Amino acid sequence: MHNKAANSRFISKTPYASSLIVHVRELHANHKEQILNHLLLLNEDDRRLRFGTQTSNEVIERHVERLDFTQDKVFGHFDALLNLAGIAHLAYLPIANEQSEAAEFGVSVLPNGRGQGIGTALLARASVHARNTGVKTLFVHCLANNKTMMHIARKAGMHVELAYGDADAHLRLLPANHSTIVEEATNSQWANFDYVVKANWKRTKDAWCWILGKPLPSST
Numbered sequence: 001m002h003n004k005a006a007n008s009r010f011i012s013k014t015p016y017a018s019s020l021i022v023h024v025r026e027l028h029a030n031h032k033e034q035i036l037n038h039l040l041l042l043n044e045d046d047r048r049l050r051f052g053t054q055t056s057n058e059v060i061e062r063h064v065e066r067l068d069f070t071q072d073k074v075f076g077h078f079d080a081l082l083n084l085a086g087i088a089h090l091a092y093l094p095i096a097n098e099q100s101e102a103a104e105f106g107v108s109v110l111p112n113g114r115g116q117g118i119g120t121a122l123l124a125r126a127s128v129h130a131r132n133t134g135v136k137t138l139f140v141h142c143l144a145n146n147k148t149m150m151h152i153a154r155k156a157g158m159h160v161e162l163a164y165g166d167a168d169a170h171l172r173l174l175p176a177n178h179s180t181i182v183e184e185a186t187n188s189q190w191a192n193f194d195y196v197v198k199a200n201w202k203r204t205k206d207a208w209c210w211i212l213g214k215p216l217p218s219s220t
């Protein structure tokens with residue numbers, strides 16, 4: 001969990017503002033369609049920042065199709081309307097016949113959800129998971145003009161090195177302990193609870209819209 005709004009006087013009128021704490025859920029293969037929709041909503045610049053190169057719809061479709069949810073982990077933050085506002089991919093770097101000791105983190109947040117702690121919360125959640133699964137080094141590769149990502153990485157204690165238009169950040173992770181395991185389990189339960197609350201609210205809202213025959217006025 002990451003509480004950005006509590007430290008900020010900024011109150012946004014986007015749907016994300018209703019959630020003061022940024023909950024992060026683990027995603028599975030049944031979320032593929034939502035993951036694809038999220039990535040396809042990124043514009044050309046954001047796709048370049050996320051994947052390091054020009055990325056067409058076809059490449060994104062193949063990327064999502066090939067996501068391996070048993071080997072890697074994918075995390076997401078759902079907004080009040082259950083859209084995937086942010087996604088993080090934790091890819092374990094392969095080592096033959098051994099447990100991977102390194103992982104790479106990639107993240108994207110939709111434009112109207114930015115600046116509210118979602119990217120930071122996804123990095124925090126992925127770092128704890130990496131630590132709890134024996135990862136010793138977490139990498140983030142980003143373009144050198146990606147000031148926001150570098151800021152988030154530095155804030156998380158990552159060491160950022162710039163070279164030839166790219167920035168590589170890495171974080172040495174301490175071994176898991178009792179509190180990191182409890183932290184991950186607790187965050188996971190809160191995120192599931194948050195999702196159920198949002199789903200119930202959405203169902204109620206949809207039902208009222210159906211009864212009234214028009215959308216409910218926005219609360220913001």
Ligand SMILES: CC(C)(COP(=O)(O)OP(=O)(O)OC[C@H]1O[C@@H](n2cnc3c(N)ncnc32)[C@H](O)[C@@H]1OP(=O)(O)O)[C@@H](O)C(=O)NCCC(=O)NCCS
Pocket residue numbers: 046047049050051105106107108109110113114115116117118119120121141142146147148149151152155
């Ligand atoms: C990078 C990205 C994930 C950040 O998501 P986000 O939800 O806006 O991130 P957060 O709200 O947690 O944090 C943003 C931080 O960057 C800071 N920031 C914003 N613009 C900045 C800039 N130009 N320079 C430095 N810092 C900046 C914000 O002030 C905030 O810092 P704070 O929490 O200390 O106040 C999002 O911008 C994105 O999806 N970009 C496109 C894809 C991408 O770049 N992915 C990263 C490479 S894998």
